[in-house]
Amino acid sequence: MKQRTNNSSLNLLKESPFWRFLAKLLIDCAILVLSILISFLLRFEGKIPETFLANLPFFASLEVLLLIAWEFVFATYRNLWRSTSFKDFFLVCALITLQKISFSALTLFLYPLYSYPRSMIISSWAFALIGMVGVRALRRYLHESKFKTKFKGEKNILIIGAGNAGRRIAQEITANPQLGYKIVGFLDDDPAKQGALILGYPVLGKLKDVKSVVLEEDVEEIIFAIPSQPSLIRDVFDEVRETPVRFSTLPSLSEIAPGKPLYQSVKELRIEDLLPRRSVKVNIGEIARFLSDKVVLVTGAGGSIGGELCKQLSSFPLKKLVLLGKGENSIFHLEQELRDKSPSFPIELVIGDIRDREKMEYVFQQHRPNIVFHTAAHKHVPLMELNPDEAITNNVQGTRILAEIAMKTGVEKFIYISTDKAVNPTSVMGAAKRVGEMLMRYYQGRSSTAFISVRFGNVLGSRGSVLEVFERQLNLGKPITITDPAMERYFMSIPEAVSLILKAGEMGKGGEVFVLEMGEQVKIIDLAKRYARLRGKILRDEDIMIVGRRPGEKLREELVEEGEQTSSTAHPLILNINSNDDLGEDFIKSVDELYQIALTRDPSLIKEKLKEIVRTYKPEEL
Numbered sequence: 001m002k003q004r005t006n007n008s009s010l011n012l013l014k015e016s017p018f019w020r021f022l023a024k025l026l027i028d029c030a031i032l033v034l035s036i037l038i039s040f041l042l043r044f045e046g047k048i049p050e051t052f053l054a055n056l057p058f059f060a061s062l063e064v065l066l067l068i069a070w071e072f073v074f075a076t077y078r079n080l081w082r083s084t085s086f087k088d089f090f091l092v093c094a095l096i097t098l099q100k101i102s103f104s105a106l107t108l109f110l111y112p113l114y115s116y117p118r119s120m121i122i123s124s125w126a127f128a129l130i131g132m133v134g135v136r137a138l139r140r141y142l143h144e145s146k147f148k149t150k151f152k153g154e155k156n157i158l159i160i161g162a163g164n165a166g167r168r169i170a171q172e173i174t175a176n177p178q179l180g181y182k183i184v185g186f187l188d189d190d191p192a193k194q195g196a197l198i199l200g201y202p203v204l205g206k207l208k209d210v211k212s213v214v215l216e217e218d219v220e221e222i223i224f225a226i227p228s229q230p231s232l233i234r235d236v237f238d239e240v241r242e243t244p245v246r247f248s249t250l251p252s253l254s255e256i257a258p259g260k261p262l263y264q265s266v267k268e269l270r271i272e273d274l275l276p277r278r279s280v281k282v283n284i285g286e287i288a289r290f291l292s293d294k295v296v297l298v299t300g301a302g303g304s305i306g307g308e309l310c311k312q313l314s315s316f317p318l319k320k321l322v323l324l325g326k327g328e329n330s331i332f333h334l335e336q337e338l339r340d341k342s343p344s345f346p347i348e349l350v351i352g353d354i355r356d357r358e359k360m361e362y363v364f365q366q367h368r369p370n371i372v373f374h375t376a377a378h379k380h381v382p383l384m385e386l387n388p389d390e391a392i393t394n395n396v397q398g399t400r401i402l403a404e405i406a407m408k409t410g411v412e413k414f415i416y417i418s419t420d421k422a423v424n425p426t427s428v429m430g431a432a433k434r435v436g437e438m439l440m441r442y443y444q445g446r447s448s449t450a451f452i453s454v455r456f457g458n459v460l461g462s463r464g465s466v467l468e469v470f471e472r473q474l475n476l477g478k479p480i481t482i483t484d485p486a487m488e489r490y491f492m493s494i495p496e497a498v499s500l501i502l503k504a505g506e507m508g509k510g511g512e513v514f515v516l517e518m519g520e521q522v523k524i525i526d527l528a529k530r531y532a533r534l535r536g537k538i539l540r541d542e543d544i545m546i547v548g549r550r551p552g553e554k555l556r557e558e559l560v561e562e563g564e565q566t567s568s569t570a571h572p573l574i575l576n577i578n579s580n581d582d583l584g585e586d587f588i589k590s591v592d593e594l595y596q597i598a599l600t601r602d603p604s605l606i607k608e609k610l611k612e613i614v615r616t617y618k619p620e621e622l
Contacts, residue, residue, distance in 0.1 A: 070095050156184050160222060160226060165226070171199055211243070248268055271531050291502075300376030300377065301323035314342050323348065431613075431617040435613055453513040454500075474537060513579065
């Protein structure tokens, strides 16, 4: 035990700043003295005259003292030799140059009659410079060589992208051997970088060579240093999907905290990173001005979209945020999360059903919201086919109740969350959501309230989503179930969708049906394979079970239907749909009749009435 204590003390001493400073200083002083001695030996061909030999210790000591003084002036003792850069080399050059100049001036002033060989000063300057720069370069080389060999075979990594981000992550990994990485090289499509060495690591080829490089170099992990190019990430991922390599990526530079090491921001590749769509950016300042000092009410706050809305809204200067939901547990957990993030943020919790008109009137009268985000809805297509009355009483009648109360209480903006399933709907759920869009257009202009609809496709990670199903099946070791190999869907991450909803709410003047640009549709079977691969499993044919389409499901979704005209908006990922639907009093009368029919619970009558209201609704008989 005593020996262990002594060793620990010795290690602490070695790692202390004073010990490092003293060691560096002694090495520099030794190099300086040695350079002086070598200069004299070369000048006098190995036989230094007695007159110079007698005075050499004094002048060498004077040079050493001047060196120490300049070391403190330049604070070179703070620099880590293992991370020496060109800037440090120039610093050493300036240091030794000023030391020699000051020595020459001092000896000339103090000993004008003593002839100190000026050639000695020049040659010793050169030798000292070579020695000091050399020892620093050697320290860095040994540090990096030790890193490269010590962890050889432990975790070989390949960096995709040899630009600024790739160089920086390589430099940080090299300087931190405790991470346990060995960089095998880079891949980059830039022709000028082919065959080049970057920080001592080779550019091994272009991105199309990734599979051969992974196999030849025994790569265990790929780090994508091209976060703004999802199509390249997806191509590389698919190329090596059947190898056991792991995947990581860097966030965009705007997501990295200032001063934080880049390697600490490396994250596992997510399924969202593989979606074929452009990255989403919104002007936070414009949204903040829109929401400043407003009372905002979110219906369906306990759901996936509603919950994320509340999380993003809690970062804006609201007067109050009202969380309205039917499920007490989800509202409770959301409140805890918001309180942990911002303990003093003004939150009000309301448990209630949007179909309860009296309760909703009480809530709006009590809190007087300026802005309403209406996300509450039944969204499960097959379940709504089995329970069409619920789709009507909740998605249609509940929306109507909220809209009418909003007009009555002077709500400024009412933002209704729609879905791509409302376009040429084949399901009761989709048709009901389309009626909700029509209600927004009907009520627009009948009061001071601006009614806005936002239509988009599936969001990844929502409750009851396909990823939840895949996750459960993978955990149980069961086959992944796919309804149809040809089925495709639009996908977007929940945070991205919500940021665009906020932007649409800020832009909307009333009467718009905004549709979010979702990129290309993704085959569900491809999504399953990619998701399983990110979870460490390669899906074979025997791991996939085709079960057939369920009631109400379409092979492909649409965001805009025939007859709808789109126009651009201030945001490139938000389009405005111009509709020519004539929604007079006959429309609202039909909605009344639809609600009364829903109370009979008769599925066939409900669907027939829906077809009258939504001309494009065509139920599919599977």
